[in-house]
Amino acid sequence: MITLYQFKFSHFCEKTRWNLDYKGLPFSVRNLLPGLHLKVTGKLAPQSSVPIIVDNGQIVQGSAQILNYLDEQYPEYPLTPGDPALAEEARAWERFVDEEIGSTLRLWFYYYALPDRKCALNFLLDGAPWYGRPLFAVIYPKVRAKMIDFMGINAETAAAAKERFETALDRLDEVLAGKRFLVGDQFSRADLAACALLSPYCAPGRSNREIDSVFPGPVRELREAHRERPFFKWVNAMYGEYRNPR
Numbered sequence: 333m334i335t336l337y338q339f340k341f342s343h344f345c346e347k348t349r350w351n352l353d354y355k356g357l358p359f360s361v362r363n364l365l366p367g368l369h370l371k372v373t374g375k376l377a378p379q380s381s382v383p384i385i386v387d388n389g390q391i392v393q394g395s396a397q398i399l400n401y402l403d404e405q406y407p408e409y410p411l412t413p414g415d416p417a418l419a420e421e422a423r424a425w426e427r428f429v430d431e432e433i434g435s436t437l438r439l440w441f442y443y444y445a446l447p448d449r450k451c452a453l454n455f456l457l458d459g460a461p462w463y464g465r466p467l468f469a470v471i472y473p474k475v476r477a478k479m480i481d482f483m484g485i486n487a488e489t490a491a492a493a494k495e496r497f498e499t500a501l502d503r504l505d506e507v508l509a510g511k512r513f514l515v516g517d518q519f520s521r522a523d524l525a526a527c528a529l530l531s532p533y534c535a536p537g538r539s540n541r542e543i544d545s546v547f548p549g550p551v552r553e554l555r556e557a558h559r560e561r562p563f564f565k566w567v568n569a570m571y572g573e574y575r576n577p578r
């Protein structure tokens with residue numbers, strides 16, 4: 333059985349959850365607490381980040397590397413196109429959305445969310461063990477300072493991240509005009525990556541009321557302005573059609 337080490341709230345971890353579900357592979361999860369995760373990830377892998385999977389003693393870190401591994405080991409329901417040119421195109425899209433959507437959205441969101449303790453604890457403790465809340469009542473300021481330092485979050489980097497995020501969304505809209513999939517004519521790792529990384533923002537399956545209560549004001553406002561955009565509707569449609577576990 334595959335074990336996934338994750339933060340439940342992480343959109344990079346959602347990429348791997350979707351990957352595993354899409355391929356119909358059973359897995360168990362180990363939800364980690366930000367900050368304390370370092371003890372676990374430090375023993376498993378060279379970098380500190382999640383997702384990490386352990387499959388029969390084989391450890392793989394990073395959502396793209398996990399996708400490569402799973403497509404190689406479990407070729408049924410591939411997410412990498414069989415045609416080498418299309419495979420390269422899909423990988424290039426994945427790299428683009430990882431950087432220009434996954435990382436930028438996170439930095440911009442954290443800039444507003446981390447100073448708001450209630451909002452931050454809402455998502456940081458999602459799925460966390462029982463001791464997460466009492467512990468974070470004490471250590472949250474330290475964890476927040478570490479996160480801000482680690483990701484270089486400040487007003488300037490947040491503004492730059494927002495600009496890059498919006499540019500990437502424009503590019504998605506252009507490409508999606510008249511097309512259902514980013515690459516070729518089949519659902520691939522490019523679509524899965526883009527939709528998973530946009531899932532906290534487009535929030536498929538969550539009500540507007542719920543979103544309003546958890547999103548910081550500036551994020552809520554931009555999201556509201558984007559609700560009728562092609563990329564937004566596309567993410568929701570892809571979730572409806574492709575996100576069900578096999």
Ligand SMILES: N[C@@H](CCC(=O)N[C@@H](CS)C(=O)NCC(=O)O)C(=O)O
Pocket residue numbers: 339342343344345380381382383393394395396430
């Ligand atoms: N490129 C990596 C990015 C993963 C990543 O940034 N994970 C974040 C959570 S969204 C993380 O684990 N941060 C804590 C750390 O790096 O120690 C991937 O695709 O897996």
